[in-house]
Amino acid sequence: MQHEHIAQIHQVSKKFDENLALDQVSLDIRSGEVLGILGPNGAGKTTLINLMLGRMALTTGEVSIFGLKPGSIELKRQCGAMLQLSGLPDMSTVKEHIELFMSYYANPFAYQKIIDLAGLAGIEDQYSKTLSGGQKQRLLFALAICGNPKLLFLDEPSVGMDIETRKSLWHTINELKANGTSVILTTHYLEEADQLSDRIIMLNQGKIIHQGTPDEIKANINTKKIRFISSTPLAELMSIGDKLKITSSGKYYEIQSKDSSKILRKLFQVSDDIQDLTVTGAALEDAFIQLNQANPMKTNAAGEEL
Amino acid sequence: MNTKTLSEKPNLLKIYILEAKTEFMRLIRTPGFSIPTLLFPIMFYTFFGIVFSMSPAMPTYLMVTYGVFGVIGPALFSFGVGIAVERGQGWFNLKEVSPMPASAYIFARVALTFIFSFVIICLLYFMAAVFADVQLYRSQWLLIALILIIGSLPFCAIGMYLGLSLKSSAAPATVNLIYLPLGFLSGLWLPITLFPEMMQSLANLLPPYHLAQVALKVIDMDVGDSIYLHLGVLAAYSIVFILLAMKAYYKKDKS
Numbered sequence: 001m002q003h004e005h006i007a008q009i010h011q012v013s014k015k016f017d018e019n020l021a022l023d024q025v026s027l028d029i030r031s032g033e034v035l036g037i038l039g040p041n042g043a044g045k046t047t048l049i050n051l052m053l054g055r056m057a058l059t060t061g062e063v064s065i066f067g068l069k070p071g072s073i074e075l076k077r078q079c080g081a082m083l084q085l086s087g088l089p090d091m092s093t094v095k096e097h098i099e100l101f102m103s104y105y106a107n108p109f110a111y112q113k114i115i116d117l118a119g120l121a122g123i124e125d126q127y128s129k130t131l132s133g134g135q136k137q138r139l140l141f142a143l144a145i146c147g148n149p150k151l152l153f154l155d156e157p158s159v160g161m162d163i164e165t166r167k168s169l170w171h172t173i174n175e176l177k178a179n180g181t182s183v184i185l186t187t188h189y190l191e192e193a194d195q196l197s198d199r200i201i202m203l204n205q206g207k208i209i210h211q212g213t214p215d216e217i218k219a220n221i222n223t224k225k226i227r228f229i230s231s232t233p234l235a236e237l238m239s240i241g242d243k244l245k246i247t248s249s250g251k252y253y254e255i256q257s258k259d260s261s262k263i264l265r266k267l268f269q270v271s272d273d274i275q276d277l278t279v280t281g282a283a284l285e286d287a288f289i290q291l292n293q294a295n296p297m298k299t300n301a302a303g304e305e306l
Numbered sequence: 307m308n309t310k311t312l313s314e315k316p317n318l319l320k321i322y323i324l325e326a327k328t329e330f331m332r333l334i335r336t337p338g339f340s341i342p343t344l345l346f347p348i349m350f351y352t353f354f355g356i357v358f359s360m361s362p363a364m365p366t367y368l369m370v371t372y373g374v375f376g377v378i379g380p381a382l383f384s385f386g387v388g389i390a391v392e393r394g395q396g397w398f399n400l401k402e403v404s405p406m407p408a409s410a411y412i413f414a415r416v417a418l419t420f421i422f423s424f425v426i427i428c429l430l431y432f433m434a435a436v437f438a439d440v441q442l443y444r445s446q447w448l449l450i451a452l453i454l455i456i457g458s459l460p461f462c463a464i465g466m467y468l469g470l471s472l473k474s475s476a477a478p479a480t481v482n483l484i485y486l487p488l489g490f491l492s493g494l495w496l497p498i499t500l501f502p503e504m505m506q507s508l509a510n511l512l513p514p515y516h517l518a519q520v521a522l523k524v525i526d527m528d529v530g531d532s533i534y535l536h537l538g539v540l541a542a543y544s545i546v547f548i549l550l551a552m553k554a555y556y557k558k559d560k561s
Contacts, residue, residue, distance in 0.1 A: 053403045076405035077316070083403065087395025091335040092328055100328050103321045104405040106314040127335075140400070147405070 004031040006151060006182055007052070012061030014047050014206075021047045023206040024061075029151075034173065034183040036197030036214075038190065043203040045186040046084065049155050052184070053081060065151065077105060080149035082140050084156050090129035094120055097128065098142055105147030117172050118142035119165070133160045141169065145176065152176065154185045158192060170195055194218065224260040227252050227278045232271035240266040252276075321407065325414040333384075333418065343383060343422060347376035348429050354495060356438045365438035367497055367527050370450060373430055374518045375494040377458040379485060380422035384415050385465025386472065386481040394474025408555070416462055423455045442525065449524050457517040460540050463547035464513075470554035488514055498529070513543045 007029035014022040022044045029035055037045050050056045051063055054071020068075040088097065098115075102108040115121055118138050123131065131139065137160055144152060154173075158166045173183055173196055187193050193200050194214045202210040202217065210217060229251050230237070237246055237253065240263060245256040257263045260279055267274065333340050355368035392398040401411065431447065434440035442450075465481075472480055489495060491505065492514035498506055509515040516536040522528040 055399070055403060073405055073407065076403065079403075079405075081400070081403045083396065083400055085396040086400045087397055089332055089392065089395075089397060091332045096328050096331065100324050101404060101406075103324045104316055104407075106316045143400070143404070153403075 005029065006031045007065040008062070009048075009052070010062040010064075012048075012051060012063060013059045014044075014051060014056065015059045021206050022051070025203075025206070025208055027201065027208070029065075029182060029184065030199075032177060032180050032182055033198040034177055034185060034196050036193035036200040037184065037186040037203060038188065038193045038200055038217075039186075039203035040188060042205075044206040045203055046155055047206075048203070049153055049184065049186060053079075053153060077147070078150045079153065080144040080147055080151075081153040082144040082155060082157050084159070086140055088128035088131075088136060088139065091127055093125050093127055094131070094139055094142075095124045097139060098146055101143045102146050105149075107148055108146050109148045114142050114146045117145060117175065119168050119172075134162050134165045137161050138165065138169075141172075145172075149181060152181050152183045154183060156186055156188070158187070158189065166192070223256050223258055223281075225280050226255040226257065226260055226263060226267070227276075227280070228267075229253070229275040230271045231273050236270055237267075240270060316405070318407065318410075321410045322413050325406070325410045326417040329414040329418050330421065339383070340422075343379050344426055344429065346379065347372045347426055348433060350375070350495065351430055352433060352437075356433065359438065363527070364497070365434055366440045366442070366525060367522070369430055369434040369438075369440055370454075370521045370525070370527070371494040371497070371518045373427055373450065373454045374457070374492075374514050374521065375489045376426035376430060377419075377423040377454045378461040378489070378514055378517075380426075381419045381458040381461035382465040382468070382481050382485050384419050384422070385462050386468035387477045388415065389466065389469025390472045390474045390477035393469070412462075412466070415466075416459070419458050419462055420455055423458050424451075427451050427454055446524050450521050453517075453521045453524070457520065457540070460513050460517075460544040460547070463544045463551065467547045467551040467554060470551055488512060491515075492518065494518060510539075513540055516540050 005028045007027075009025060009027040009029075012022055012025045013020065025044075025048065037048060039045050047056065051058060052065060052070055054069070054075075063070050065075055066078055092100075095111075098111065098120075102111065102114070108114075109117070115124060118141050120135075120138055120142055123135060128136065128139065137157070141154075141157060144154065158169055161169065170192070173185075177183060183196075185193070185196060194217075197214055200210075200212065200214055200217050201208050230253060234246070234248060234253070237255075238244060240246075240255075241257075244263075247254050255263060255267075264279070351368060351372040355365050355372060359365050359368075389398065392401075431451075468481060468484070469477070492498075492509050492512040493501060493506075494514055498509055498515065498518075501509070516539045519528045519531065519536045520533060520540075523533060
């Protein structure tokens with residue numbers, strides 16, 4: 001059961017005017033898995049979700065979910081979705097919103113269960129106008145899950161959530177997964193994808209540049225960034241290693257390396273006036289640049305993320 | 307491969323009722339919208355139809371035309387502005403990807419328009435009967451009310467198209483710019499027979515004029531054209547704007 005495929009995305013491309021937002025993306029989604037789609041802004045994450053939700057027309061390729069066409073009501077009845085940027089009508093209460101969305105589904109969760117899963121107890125009678133940003137996100141999450149969906153789309157669900165809310169969101173997603181729901185999640189938080197996903201797809205400039213389990217992905221991007229001030233000229237620093245990635249920005253030098261302790265040892269041999277030294281994990285953006293360089297593919301202008 | 311779909315369907319009637327109820331509750335909690343929509347036609351009627359009435363027939367005639375003015379307001383605003391605002395805030399998109407049947411959304415707004423129309427007609431009738439001594443047969447009161455309420459439907463279609471194509475920030479102003487001149491040029495504020503001939507022929511192109519003529523036929527105050535002409539124009543407007551609205555709705559790649 002674990003590896004049953006519920007959705008096929010076959011060689012899908014999407015063009016906006018001249019921009020190729022998605023370029024020949026193929027992907028299978030398995031039953032009961034959490035699939036993280038990770039990528040910087042403009043990578044095509046939201047475009048991919050919108051194609052699966054039937055909100056956009058494909059330029060080429062095929063998408064089939066539960067054997068149905070995206071956008072059909074039969075498919076929508078088996079899915080739940082949380083989109084970016086959903087405002088709520090001000091003058092309805094939390095309870096009214098949820099009860100209305102529950103009515104759209106044949107077998108929704110019990111009302112109380114939805115309240116518990118989304119953490120909305122105590123604010124059920126409040127108008128959406130009076131909710132905080134985090135509470136609104138939780139309500140939108142409740143609307144996405146209320147129908148007991150077989151497939152749940154979450155487009156950047158934790159944007160605007162505080163850490164506590166985010167942790168409880170993660171907890172709920174795991175609970176739903178245990179219940180057999182498949183989840184497609186876009187995020188640009190590496191940590192979120194890592195915590196939740198069984199499988200991660202990394203998108204950049206409309207292409208899948210990498211996919212695998214979180215551990216496999218992390219093994220590829222465990223690069224550290226070493227940053228410091230030194231009066232030693234760049235040419236001398238270059239002698240630390242022959243394939244060293246070193247750049248200078250302002251008065252700082254930056255070195256990226258997978259073996260930071262070795263580099264540091266050599267660095268102190270070459271230069272004796274190192275100041276303001278920091279060693280940080282490479283940001284996701286850096287990882288993308290690396291992975292992109294590691295993939296000798298032609299680059300296209302990234303499409304605007306919609 | 308799992309291609310089995312759930313055969314069970316949600317209860318459509320329940321969705322319709324809940325959708326309409328939610329929409330209704332939302333509106334009565336927003337008096338800033340509902341009160342002006344209800345009071346404008348009454349206020350205008352009181353000025354032009356009662357206070358500044360120029361002939362004994364005027365209060366009766368204008369009661370009907372302000373009735374038309376009254377019912378097209380909620381239709382244009384509930385659909386035109388309502389949908390545009392929900393699109394602007396992203397709420398409409400969420401409903402679109404949810405399994406809400408599109409028909410439920412339309413049903414809710416039509417039901418709301420009918421309720422508003424009914425209240426406006428009652429208020430107008432009250433003013434007309436009490437302060438202007440308008441006297442009609444019971445069947446005439448009822449038939450006019452029915453024509454006006456059903457007659458709001460073409461304007462729901464026009465509003466739906468506007469709501470699906472206008473930007474949310476531009477919608478209120480644009481709908482007002484359509485609503486007010488449309489009402490005046492169709493002879494809803496002042497009897498069409500007072501207009502210069504050229505403006506009378508222009509009114510023939512406008513749907514509120516035709517709705518007013520249908521309603522005025524009940525009390526023999528229409529200009530005497532065939533009812534089929536009036537119904538034909540109203541039907542044509544409805545069909546064209548439903549098609550335009552569908553085109554706007556099914557347009558993919560909405561942002």
